[in-house]
Amino acid sequence: MKLKIGSFPVEQVRFGEVDGYQDGILTIQKEAALAYLRECDDHITELDIIIANPGDDTRIVPVIETIEPRCRTDGRTLFPGVTGPVASAGEGELKALRGCCVTVVGKYWGSFGDGVIDMGGEGARHTHWSKLINICLVGDTDEEFERHEQQKCNHALRWAGHRFAEYLGKIVRELEPLQLEEYDFTPVSEKARQNNGLPNVALVLQPQSQMEIPGYNDLWYGWDLNKFLPTFVSPTEVMDGAMISGSFMPASSKWSTYEMQNFPTIRELFAEDGKHLNFVGVILSMLNVAMDQKERAAMMVVNLAKNLGVDYAIVTEEGYGNPDADYVRCQAVLEQAGIGVVGISNECTGRDGFSQPLMTLDSRLNALVSTGNVSELNHLPPCKTVIGNLEALNRDGMSGSWGYDDKLGKSAREDGSVIMEDNNWFCGDHISGLSLKTMAEF
Template sequence: MPDLERFVHHVDAVEIGETTRYRRQRLVVGRDDVTDAFADPALATVRPHAASPGDRVRIVKPLDVVEPRSRGPEGGTFPGWLVPVNRPRGGRTHVLRGAAVLAAGFLPRNQEGLVDMSGPAAELSPFARTHNVVVEFDPASGASWADVDAAVRRGLLRLAVHLANAAAGAPADAVEQVVGPHPAGEPTGGLPRVGVITNLQTQGAFKDVFVYGRSMAGSLPTLIDPAEVEDGAVVSGQYGHPALRNPTYLHQNHPVIAALAARDGTDLRFGGLVLCPEPVDQASKELVSEHAAWLCRAAGMDAVIVTKEGAGNADNDLALKADALEAAGVPVVALYAEMSGPDGTGPPLVAGPRKGSLVSTGNYDQRVALPAVERALGGARLGIADAPAEAAVEVPVAAILSALSPIGAGRFSCADIEPADRREGAA
């Protein structure tokens, strides 16, 4: 397989201006370029804003988040959306590391969440650490919500490529080699071949994830070239449980693949990536879990890390895979968020595997007190708190975007707390 290289351009500041340019780690986003990227009959207006780490800004009703990436003038990013899938693979991808483009606003079934760029919630969301271009939007009159959703998604992808293009001529701050999977049968020097299954939430409109531009719902699990996922083959249109979402950005920067790549050749060999839908009925859950387990074994994986998206029934998708693989003698580590109530005294899981090792990504129900902010983006009110969007509010961790990252991006985690420590329970 041709190698893919990341040409990394760091972003330390972002602002909205006249024309898009990137210079010395500063990204200026041209206002008209945003309008062009989001040009669509379903959208009346779009308004870009900059929000950086430390700003006293709250982003409410966040939708998808995308990292600016580009293959340069010849294109190649977001196959199935912006370019055909049968383009040349490999080569160089420009990455604006430290930047993100993010849409915020009302869509049906967008379970309301938030990102605070400063304060106690900031250390919980990965998107409080990126310099964000936040795009607010107004639907065109008469446009269907499905068309508005599609237009916003396409706009985010176009803008992400457009912004990264601005850095394509600049020297890279770093050049990184994307680590590819080691195929079955290749000698590993005695190291275990460790792979990943990433479950994608697939529950219909506004709760769907796309692979090469198509909904993953109804598909069997598939092995996929992780370099294609780096290139944007997986795009999220999934607006359920905010803390348990995996926006496109986290597929472009798959945390488990990054952690495996960091130890590839020393402790282990990266064994590949399987993408799997999360169907809504039990028989389909069993089918895709059995098939995913078979794919992992066919790909020669000696151990598998399983990630999910969403809550409740998605826990069963983890459990079924863990049980299938462990029964075949393949060790499994699965990432779960706990739901043990605001005081942490309830049972932590609704459903879990019979065997396997679990990573805790934190307690969904724990409350966090957020101070008031100067400015809110994405809406005037925070419905879950029934308060103005800028107000001081208390929310469950569940409301903070990707705070319980089930794909492993976060550093929030539960442990047994001794009674004496209970008063210090705030996150």
């Protein structure tokens, strides 16, 4: 499977009379874009587009999703089974607006899995998003059934984000990209014929699937990953929109759709493919909550790996806490089967740093990359501009903030300053591989 991604670097985003891209400047005809998105979903009651640039004294909250604006040159829908009918992904050509992202923001209301982005100041280093131009899609909906729920599907706004990403991507559909990336994924049997003597490496992905009720989990071609069993897939499918992010999981431990489209660990494995290793593909697993589900998934991952002739694997989870059981168990049984593993995830060592870093431990895990601590406390000064609603931090059960604490007070104070845990940074621990954080003994 060969996937080509043509890159269009975006250095500035502005509103104008006509959609266009020239010399790094993306122009959006705002009213037309908003009209299109409202027309696609009549549950949207309010919608606006606001640009936030790197370095701005701006805080964005509650952030629901980030997506890279892209389109398929053959007209196939960008996210099969989500923004259009189910269609094959992994082969063909994409065009991508680079250096920017669609950032979906609740205008008034947040939920457990939503997060914070600071574009400038001390908070900026906590997310990758502060380095990008955030094309914020800020809105509200008539989804009254979940208005006051801690867990929200955020369906209308998330889908609007995915549609908007494709809408923007289409601006460059007919243009020549400045750069072309190629991801050529050789079939496993073909790789075996080449017999180059390099070890076979698979990437085991454990995307978020803990919610039993549909509507909250990551989707695979539109299919809820809670009703899924480990499957062998092409890394190019992941990068070509087969998977989208969900709404459940503390924000800093999530993989956003942007991260799936650009999955950093997949890219690094491609970079080494044929040099130090044979990248034989992705074993797509999940993170269900029941013990037998965890054990079944681990067994199936190991058997897939064995039957594919995998020698080594990288395992990574979208989450912490309960999912650590899947993350640790999967690695332990792979090691037991003689398949050497590196694990990539974050830790939860508590505000004082003394808690057990993963929910379960197994001494067979001997090569782990740590991407951050969900429970670090952040003291953040007020920002000049807030996109969204700061009150969501206090009111809506976001995972890293609170409305009352007898010692610390509430998270969002009247003067706009904030105290919150790392849990709240949107994808802040960047477990997908973007993380520039590690853990150390202090």
